[in-house]
Amino acid sequence: MGMQSDIKLIDENGLRIDGRKPDELRPIKIEVGVLNRADGSAYIEWGGNKILAAVYGPREAFPKHTQNPSRAIVNARYNMAAFSVDERKRPGPDRRAIEISKVISEALEASIFVEQFPRTSIDVYIEVLQADAGTRIAGLTAASVALADAGIPMKDLVVGCAAGKIDGKIVLDLNKEEDNYGEADLPLAIIPRTQEIVLMQMDGNMTREEVRQAIEMAKKAALFISNLQKEALRAKYEKGEIQKAEENLNAEVNKGE
Amino acid sequence: MDLSKKIVLPGEEIDINGFKQGNGLYFEDGKYYSYQLGLIQVYNNFVNVIPLSGKYFPSKNDKVIAKVIEIAPSFWVLDINSPYPAFLHVNDTPWKPASGELGKILNVGDTVYAKINEITESRQIWLSIKEPGLRKIEGGHIITVQPSKVSRIIGKGGSMVNMIKESTGVKIQLGQNGVVWLDGEPEKVLEVIKILKFIEEESTASGLTDAVRSRLEKSR
Numbered sequence: 001m002g003m004q005s006d007i008k009l010i011d012e013n014g015l016r017i018d019g020r021k022p023d024e025l026r027p028i029k030i031e032v033g034v035l036n037r038a039d040g041s042a043y044i045e046w047g048g049n050k051i052l053a054a055v056y057g058p059r060e061a062f063p064k065h066t067q068n069p070s071r072a073i074v075n076a077r078y079n080m081a082a083f084s085v086d087e088r089k090r091p092g093p094d095r096r097a098i099e100i101s102k103v104i105s106e107a108l109e110a111s112i113f114v115e116q117f118p119r120t121s122i123d124v125y126i127e128v129l130q131a132d133a134g135t136r137i138a139g140l141t142a143a144s145v146a147l148a149d150a151g152i153p154m155k156d157l158v159v160g161c162a163a164g165k166i167d168g169k170i171v172l173d174l175n176k177e178e179d180n181y182g183e184a185d186l187p188l189a190i191i192p193r194t195q196e197i198v199l200m201q202m203d204g205n206m207t208r209e210e211v212r213q214a215i216e217m218a219k220k221a222a223l224f225i226s227n228l229q230k231e232a233l234r235a236k237y238e239k240g241e242i243q244k245a246e247e248n249l250n251a252e253v254n255k256g257e
Numbered sequence: 258m259d260l261s262k263k264i265v266l267p268g269e270e271i272d273i274n275g276f277k278q279g280n281g282l283y284f285e286d287g288k289y290y291s292y293q294l295g296l297i298q299v300y301n302n303f304v305n306v307i308p309l310s311g312k313y314f315p316s317k318n319d320k321v322i323a324k325v326i327e328i329a330p331s332f333w334v335l336d337i338n339s340p341y342p343a344f345l346h347v348n349d350t351p352w353k354p355a356s357g358e359l360g361k362i363l364n365v366g367d368t369v370y371a372k373i374n375e376i377t378e379s380r381q382i383w384l385s386i387k388e389p390g391l392r393k394i395e396g397g398h399i400i401t402v403q404p405s406k407v408s409r410i411i412g413k414g415g416s417m418v419n420m421i422k423e424s425t426g427v428k429i430q431l432g433q434n435g436v437v438w439l440d441g442e443p444e445k446v447l448e449v450i451k452i453l454k455f456i457e458e459e460s461t462a463s464g465l466t467d468a469v470r471s472r473l474e475k476s477r
Contacts, residue, residue, distance in 0.1 A: 040310065058312060058340040069379070113292060118380055120340045148267050151311020153292040156268030193268050230266050233294060237264050237309055
């Protein structure tokens with residue numbers, strides 16, 4: 001945000017620098033259960049973003065004074081790998097990472113039935129391997145899939161999307177150039193069933209009407225991404241299990257001959 | 258709508274069709290929704306969502322395999338593979354050790370097959386081994402499986418586990434918490450571990466008993 005340049009972010013045909021229409025998302029791919037040690041895990045590729053999410057717990061919260069006798073605490077940790085951006089990112093939590101960890105924890109907590117597990121913690125690790133703008137939302141989207149994979153009770157799969165303003169126009173899902181040279185970025189996450197907003201931040205300036213428009217746009221996209229999450233989970237757990245077992249059985253029989 | 262054997266995701270609406278609300282569902286604005294990833298099961302007029310993954314959550318009278326992690330003056334603290342530790346008081350065991358000498362009977366690292374006797378409101382779990390069949394476990398191998406898959410490994414009326422026992426001659430003790438104790442010839446034990454992992458992976462498949470039978474016959 002705020003960087004100056006002569007680059008035109010929207011060309012004369014109304015297309016953006018990566019050829020997308022104003023309301024077009026970047027390609028998204030979600031994979032479930034990619035890590036064996038974690039209780040639940042997911043991997044997401046969202047445009048140029050590559051993010052791993054791992055969930056542990058509910059487990060006894062440590063240190064003990066962090067335990068809450070009436071509910072579980074949700075600990076999300078957002079971390080960017082040193083190699084995730086063009087110029088080496090200094091490892092370790094910085095002001096930005098601490099803030100993102102906090103807002104993601106709170107967004108997930110809004111959906112999880114925390115009161116079912118007093119004195120425990122649910123730990124969510126989000127590792128950004130490659131960043132290309134919109135990592136907090138991509139990380140959150142992967143984290144809620146990982147939570148479902150870990151069998152944690154929740155109201156719904158939290159999902160999000162960003163919208164923003166570039167060259168005076170409201171567009172969906174900014175990429176890195178648009179984020180750097182655009183006028184505003186508004187990440188948003190919702191509980192899709194109730195459309196309750198669980199995370200919303202804004203960087204830059206927009207008018208009241210533009211914000212309203214951006215929220216509508218991001219919500220609509222989030223509902224679409226919600227279906228991708230569900231498909232990814234079903235792909236792991238349904239996987240034509242019955243056919244698979246039959247194939248295995250046939251293979252066994254053939255080997256025996 | 259056919260309710261049984263359908264995979265549901267968190268937040269998915271479930272039409273309970275006149276049945277009663279069981280486990281794994283929540284009620285909001287006049288509708289029922291699943292709160293976890295699982296399989297729908299209708300049992301005794303109750304609709305339940307059986308989780309496909311997740312930690313073990315103790316319920317009363319479950320039989321579990323627990324490992325001693327700490328010794329206190331009159332009780333042991335045990336790990337039962339759940340978010341909370343479990344406690345075993347001397348009075349709930351058949352032994353009467355002198356006070357402060359609990360370590361002579363069960364030391365840190367020892368394993369017992371125990372029953373969940375009581376769960377207090379603040380989620381304190383108390384075990385008991387004062388019942389026939391419950392005991393200290395000696396020798397053998399311990400492995401863990403997904404707790405929600407234990408009933409699949411047991412099979413209808415124990416059909417699956419008995420078939421494995423008879424075919425391999427390995428002694429098997431299953432804890433509801435997903436901890437499994439195996440004792441027998443090393444090669445046979447390895448074979449059983451493979452079969453248990455197979456059942457775990459394919460737990461939602463139909464005709465699983467037949468698939469396992471053919472595996473057992475092949476290995477014999």
